[in-house]
Amino acid sequence: MHNYTYSNKRVQLLLGFIIGMIFGFLLQKGGVTNYNVILNQLILRDFTVAKIILTAILTGTIGIYLMNELGIIQLQPKPFYLNGILVGGLVFGVGFALLGYCPGTAAGAIGTGSVHAFFGAIGILMGVEIFSMTYPFFKNSLLKKDYGLITIPEILGVGSLVLILFMLISFFLFFLVMIV
């Protein structure tokens, strides 16, 4: 069944669209397509963004590692280009504060009528274009050293089931701390 759905291009485009619609719906309902909510997170006055991201990660991890353990899916971690991530991550962060959106929430904010998010999206397109033109330079400098597709459990040498249990406990504790 999976091989069929994976390889059917039209089904995949439709699935991408539907998953995107639900994603956009959730982002708006969570308040994170709102510039004010994101900036209040960045000055550490409101923790809505952190709550959503951390809950999504905990939920995601449990399901992903369970399915991986059962052999239904395969992990696809991104390569660890230490220098590229270091510089790129900080540049992204500075831009994140100036724009007030990341690429996904900017798209969502456009849907809610944010004109400045639209200008931000044009800026993002310009930024990725600049990167595409300068890629040969970065490939031979900041992106030269790749430390591989490593995950935290691989480094720590723990199994998936231990990890899932650990995540469930952290989930519970995190929830408790945030509620109290």
Add this chain to the structure above:
Amino acid sequence: MDYLFLARWSPWIVGIGIGALVWISFLFSNRAIGVSTAYTRMGGIIELFVRGEIVKEREYFKKFVPKVDWEWMLVLGVIIGSFISSILSGQFKVEFVPVFWSKAFGESIFLRLITALLGGVLVGFGARLAGGCTSGHGISGTSQLAVSSWMALILFFTGGIGTAMFLFNLIGGI
């Protein structure tokens, strides 16, 4: 059904929902949810219209071919899904200068739009150099407990918090 019309949902519910979407994407599409690659393809598609086929010769566009794919459709869906949600909850609003910004830097539309554009350039460039954005690294990658993605997420927020505090607390006086 009333639930769909609410202005805000609990961040816990939203977070669990997004986490479940990560499972669904892996299970049914063999994909990690991400957004910034779609901007790369879109940039390429626009350039194709303007400059023609020669654009496909660029090394980066051989890696990320300028075409409509799963992730491109995902971003289109995000715009529409968010639009539907904002209409249902009566929050759709054409906004040039958000409240938080105007408290620190005034009502100038030009200043806000030019800052958003500049911020966007840094976000786009930084995301591609880091290999992903808040979705691809920050949610999908961290869910797989990838070392790269955890480092990226921490740096996104380190840069973001530092810059926002400097701009709005120190200069803007918020």
